[in-house]
Amino acid sequence: MEFADELMIKGIIVGVFQENCWIIGNKNSGEAICIDPGDEPEKILDLAKDMKVKIKYIINSHAHVDHIMGVSGIFQKTASNFLLNENDLGLLQNGWKDSAERLGISIEQAPPDPTAYLQENDIVEVSGLKLQVIETPGHTPGSVSFYCQDAKALFSGDTLFRSSIGRTDFPGGDYNQEMSSICNKLLKLPEETAVLPGHMEQTSVKFEKEFNPFVQQWLNENKD
Numbered sequence: 428m429e430f431a432d433e434l435m436i437k438g439i440i441v442g443v444f445q446e447n448c449w450i451i452g453n454k455n456s457g458e459a460i461c462i463d464p465g466d467e468p469e470k471i472l473d474l475a476k477d478m479k480v481k482i483k484y485i486i487n488s489h490a491h492v493d494h495i496m497g498v499s500g501i502f503q504k505t506a507s508n509f510l511l512n513e514n515d516l517g518l519l520q521n522g523w524k525d526s527a528e529r530l531g532i533s534i535e536q537a538p539p540d541p542t543a544y545l546q547e548n549d550i551v552e553v554s555g556l557k558l559q560v561i562e563t564p565g566h567t568p569g570s571v572s573f574y575c576q577d578a579k580a581l582f583s584g585d586t587l588f589r590s591s592i593g594r595t596d597f598p599g600g601d602y603n604q605e606m607s608s609i610c611n612k613l614l615k616l617p618e619e620t621a622v623l624p625g626h627m628e629q630t631s632v633k634f635e636k637e638f639n640p641f642v643q644q645w646l647n648e649n650k651d
Contacts, residue, residue: 432454432455433453433454433455433456433554433555434451434452434453434454434556434577434578435450435451435452435453435454435478435480436449436450436451436452436575436578436580436623437449437450437452437474437478438450438623439470439471439474441464441465441466441467441470441471441497442465442466442467442493442496442497443466444465444466444493444626445626446463446465446466446493446494446625446626447463447623447624447625447626447627448461448462448463448464448465448471448497449461449462449463449582449623450462450471450474450475450478450480450482451556451558451575451578452475452478452480452556453480453553453554453555453556454479454480455554456553456554457479457480457481458480458481458483458553458554458556459475459478459480459481459482459483459553460482460483460484460485460486460551460553460556460558461475461482461484461485461486461501461507462486462487462488462573462582463486463487463488463494463582463584463625464485464494464495464496464497464498464500464501465493465494465495465496465497465625466493466496466497467497468497468498468499468500468501468504469500471497471501472500472501472504472505481505482501482505482507483505483507483508483553484507484508484509484510484551484553485498485501485502485505485507485508485509485510486509486510486511486545486551486558486573487509487510487511487515488570488571488572488573488582488583488584488585488586488625489511489512489515489518489566489567489569489570489571489584489585490511490515490516490518490519490522490538490567490569491518491522491567491585491597492522494584494585494625495519495538496538498538498539499536499537499538499539500536502538502539508542508543509538509539509540509541509542510541510542510543510544510545510551511541511544511545511569512544512545512546512562512569512570512571513541513544513569514564514567514568514569515567515568515569515570516541516544516569518567518569518599519538519540519541520540522598545560545571546560546562547560547561547562548560548561551573556575556577557575557576557577558573558574558575558582559573559574559575559576560572560573561573561574561612561613562608563583563584563586563605563608563609563612563613564601564604564605564608565586565593565595565600565601565602565603565604565605565606565607565608565609566584566585566586566593566594566595566597566600566605567597567599567600568599568601570584570585570586570593570605570608571584572584572586572587572612572613574616574620578621579617579619579620579621580620580621580622580623581613581616581620581621581622581623581632582623582624583613583622583623583624583625584624584625585624585625585626586605586608586609586613587609587613587622587624587630587635587639588624588625588626588627588630589622589624589627589628589629589630589634589635590630590635590638590639590640591627591639591641592605592606592609592639592641593605593625606641606642606645609635609641609642609645610642610645610646610649613632614632614635614636614642616632617632618631618632618633618636619631619632619633620632622635
């Protein structure tokens with residue numbers, strides 16, 4: 428996907444969980460942001476090389492194991508900054524171990540501690556490329572989404588999917604909190620906004636407002 432003259436967005440599916448990792452780069456400066464490197468860091472770095480960009484920031488929508496297994500490999504190879512919401516720090520430091528053992532996954536290196544923490548309305552910027560942080564708790568306590576106004580694109584992590592939502596039956600999940608995040612924040616964005624999720628195919632704000640059954644049910648149950 429390309430927007431304007433200098434902005435590039437490319438996604439790659441990684442790992443056994445088929446997780447979407449996204450690279451957003453500035454074609455002119457050669458700098459980029461990597462969202463949710465879930466696994467296969469060399470594959471992600473190869474994509475960055477093909478895009479002719481260097482990753483300056485790794486930013487994670489949340490800290491479930493399927494979204495963090497590639498963080499260490501990219502962090503070490505790029506000397507980039509790693510950003511996460513502080514409410515998911517416990518998951519980052521401890522939760523991945525339980526998940527990996529339960530799922531029979533071998534993780535060679537623990538993820539690094541964040542360089543800094545993401546908060547509501549923070550702007551992650553490289554070379555004029557700006558991503559606005561939207562706190563969207565529910566899937567995890569520290570789930571966030573990222574909005575790029577210039578590209579009219581929302582990176583929704585595991586909060587919002589095409590005709591579906593992120594699971595809330597994991598420790599720390601909260602269904603009502605997630606639905607509030609979706610309906611009161613994400614679906615307030617312009618309808619033409621593309622939604623680029625952490626799994627499965629992309630969608631749009633307009634489509635989810637009209638056809639997402641979880642959204643319709645929650646709105647009907649929470650009418651004034």
